[in-house]
Amino acid sequence: MRRSLANALCVSAAIAFTSCSRPPPAPTPYADKSAGFTVQIPHGWSITRGYGDVDLLLTPASKSLSVRVAILHDAPDQASGKPRSLEDYVEFRRPRLGHFGKQRLLLRDEHRTLNAHLPRAHVVEYEYETGPQQLVRTRAWLLSRDGHGFTVLLTAPPAEFERWKQYWELIESSFRLE
Numbered sequence: 001m002r003r004s005l006a007n008a009l010c011v012s013a014a015i016a017f018t019s020c021s022r023p024p025p026a027p028t029p030y031a032d033k034s035a036g037f038t039v040q041i042p043h044g045w046s047i048t049r050g051y052g053d054v055d056l057l058l059t060p061a062s063k064s065l066s067v068r069v070a071i072l073h074d075a076p077d078q079a080s081g082k083p084r085s086l087e088d089y090v091e092f093r094r095p096r097l098g099h100f101g102k103q104r105l106l107l108r109d110e111h112r113t114l115n116a117h118l119p120r121a122h123v124v125e126y127e128y129e130t131g132p133q134q135l136v137r138t139r140a141w142l143l144s145r146d147g148h149g150f151t152v153l154l155t156a157p158p159a160e161f162e163r164w165k166q167y168w169e170l171i172e173s174s175f176r177l178e
Contacts, residue, residue, distance in 0.1 A: 027170055032056065033178070035073040037150060040174035042167045060167070066136065067156045067164060069171055076147030089149035090122045090142050097140050097153075101128025107137075114141050114152075115173050127158055137161045139168070145177045 025043035032038075035055050041047060048057040051070075058069040074093070077084050084092070098104045108125040122142040130136055141152040152175055154168045 027174070030056070031178070032073075035071075035150075036145070036148060036178045037071065037073070038174075038176045038178060039071070040170055042170055045167075058171075067160065068153075069167075070151075070153040070155070072151040072153070074149035074151075084144055084147045084149055086120055086122060086142070086144040089144045093140075093142055093149060093151055094124060097124055098126055098128040098138060101130055101136075104128040108139075114143065114175065117176050118143060120144075141172070141175075143177065148177075150177065 027040035027042055030039050030041050030047065032055060039056075041058055042060070044061045045058050046061070048059075049055070051057040053072060054070045055073045056069075056071040058071075059065060060067055074084075074089070077088070077092075094109075105127045106124070107127065108123060110123060112121055112123045113119045114121040114123075120143075123139060124142065125137070125139045127135055127137045135158050136155055137158040138153055138155045140154075141150075143150040143152070152171070154164075154171065156164050
C-alpha cells in the first residue's frame, strides 16, 4: 500500500513538473511588406489589419481592447517633399498621443534604444483617462526610416501594465523596419 501511494505521488510529481516546464508556445512572425516592418506576435493574440488609422492591431485572447498593441505607419511628408527625420516625426506624432484622453499624465519622454536593430528611437510613456474612472497607460515607440514614421503603442490599464511585460518585451525586441 505504501509503495503504490509512493508511486502515485512520484507519477503526480512527474506530471506536474513536466507540465510546468513546457516552454510557452512560439510567437507568430508577421511581416507587412507594404509598410516595411516585421514583428513577432504572441501566441494566441488576434490580428486586425487596417483598424482606422492603425495598420496593425494586436489583442490578447480575451478580446478586450483595454490591452492592445497598435502599429501605425505614416508615409513621408508629401507637403514639404523632404524626408522626415526622427526628430521631425516626434514633433509631428507626440501631440497626437492620447489626444482624445482627459488629464494626460506624462511619465517618460526621451530618446532611447528600442532594440539592437533600432538604436535610434524615441519613447513617450503616459497615462490618460478614456472615460469616467477608466485609466490606461501607453508606451509609444516612435521610429523613422527613409522618411517614413512608425509608432508602436503598447496599452493596458495602469494596474495591469507590468503584468503584460513579457508580451511588451517580445514585441519591442522583435520589431524591425525592413
